[in-house]
Amino acid sequence: MERKYLALNSALLFWLLALIAWCVNVPPLAWLLAASSLVALITFLLLNPVNIMFKKTKIIEMDKPADILPPTTFVEKEPTASEKHGTTVIASDVCVEGNIVSGGHVYVHGTLNGNIDSRESLIKIMRGGLVEGNITCRELIIDGKVIGQCSSDIVEICEHGQVTGTLAYRTLAVKKGGAFSGQAEVLPAVAEKNNVVGLMKDIAPETLVDVQIHTL
Structure with a gap:
């Protein structure tokens, strides 16, 4: 048992004995044990700060995302010829x-x-x-x-x-x-291209x- 809890356990033991003495109809002994329990409790409080009994609540931090994706860049689609006109x-x-x-x-x-x-x-x-x-x-x-x-x-x-x-x-x-x-x-x-350079298909005259x- 750790020393810092010895006084607290003694206070609880004296309080239990005081209740037993009160139940068996021995008031003087009950009062003595109750006083001893109170002294032991005060001693524990003086030796150990209150923040030992009431520990601060731990703040649980949320897990940060492993990867932060960069903002998505949308590439504008080049409009087709029919969309342009x-x-x-x-x-x-x-x-x-x-x-x-x-x-x-x-x-x-x-x-x-x-x-x-x-x-x-x-x-x-x-x-x-x-x-x-x-x-x-x-x-x-x-x-x-x-x-x-x-x-x-x-x-x-x-x-x-x-x-x-x-x-x-x-x-x-x-x-x-x-x-x-x-x-x-x-x-x-419409003029058709031929394999021979300079040779074009004959075109009928306009009428x-x-x-x-x-x-x-």
């Missing part, structure tokens, strides 16, 4: 005065007084749409009305399409109900013919 739409209740140059598709529901240049994309004149001006594109679909010069690799005049002016095309399709009045010009075929097409 969005679609242009002229609504049915809109009238535009001026020219349009676009890298994407163009849909005309309303009215445009001006030229449209979208050489690598599609231009579609919707039913009820009107364009008074020149059109240059890769593919042209007309289901409305166009007055002017149209130049496209592929031209399609739909059931409600009306074209007045000049058509320059490589492929032309006119559906039943479509109408074309003006001059038609077949564009030369300009007055045409009137009204399909019923």
Whole structure:
């Protein structure tokens, strides 16, 4: 037994004996033992500071994360060609005065007084749409009305399409109900490269013919 707890154990022993003496009806002995227990307890408290009995509560620190990841850097994706050039739409209740140059598709529901240049994309004149001006594109679909010069690799005049002016095309399709009045010009075929330097494929001369097409 450690010495510092000897006085505490003595105090407990005297207190127990005092209770026994009180129970057997020996008051003088009980009081003497109780006084001895009190003296032993005071002696223990004097010899041992209070903080020995009541130890400070330990503070448990949370485990720190083993690895702290660096902030993630997001690399912006390079937009594709179609994302760079969005679609242009002229609504049915809109009238535009001026020219349009676009890298994407163009849909005309309303009215445009001006030229449209979208050489690598599609231009579609919707039913009820009107364009008074020149059109240059890769593919042209007309289901409305166009007055002017149209130049496209592929031209399609739909059931409600009306074209007045000049058509320059490589492929032309006119559906039943479509109408074309003006001059038609077949564009030369795309030049094909040959193995012999300086030798190019013969290109047919351009032709300009007055045409009137009204399909019923």
